[in-house]
Amino acid sequence: MSNPDSFINEISEEVRRDRLYALLRRWGWVAALIVIGIVGGAAWTEWSRANRAEKAQAFGDSVMAALTAEDVAARRAALAGIEPADANQVAILGLLQASAALDGDDADAQPARDRLLAVADTPDLATTYRHLALIKAMLAGGSGDAARDGAILEELxxxxxxxxxxxxxxxxxxxxxxxxxxxxxxxxxxxxxxxxxxxxxxxxxxxxxxxxxxxxxxx
Structure with missing residues (x-):
């Protein structure tokens, strides 16, 4: 290769390098934001997953502790003190509270049925939990409204x-x-x-x- 050709190639390489640096100076912040967004998004997803797992574990531990209480009154009190974190936990807790209300000598079916029907109407509730609440309410005597009970059974x-x-x-x-x-x-x-x-x-x-x-x- 001749010296003039080598010189031209070197100049072309310098021009390309200058253009690249110019582009980086102009748009480098965009690339940096994209990288930060990707890394931050991954970190947020991981943190959210860990947070949900921690809340689920805490909920499960609270429920187990409540169910091992010595008597019905203690179970009811313990269940009443649990704070659910999402719709499905609301449903599980409501089902357990309704079951506890039906236990013991002072059992009253009406509050339990009302609780179960309220659980079934929880927004964003999984269909299985909704139907479980409804079937338990019907087995406990229904809503007291024949037309409503008929509609519930049709759905179930x-x-x-x-x-x-x-x-x-x-x-x-x-x-x-x-x-x-x-x-x-x-x-x-x-x-x-x-x-x-x-x-x-x-x-x-x-x-x-x-x-x-x-x-x-x-x-």
């Missing part, structure tokens, strides 16, 4: 719902209370063939069908 008995079979059984019992034996038998027969129903639930349905003087329809 929808295809794919986690407690669908139990809800159908409650629908059958509600129909019997209303004197609608035909609807009750239809629901009970469906339960005897329901693959999702437990063996104990299918057996109860069969026994109730026989008690009503009918027989399960042949498959």
């Amino acid at each position: 008995a929808a295809p794919g719902a986690p407690f669908r079979s139990m809800a159908i059984e409650l629908q059958a019992l509600t129909a019997l209370d209303a004197g609608d034996e035909e609807t009750a038998l239809t629901l009970l027969r469906a339960l005897t063939e329901d693959a999702e129903a437990t063996q104990a639930l299918r057996r109860r349905a069969q026994q109730l069908i026989v008690a009503l003087g009918a027989l399960p329809e042949p498959a």
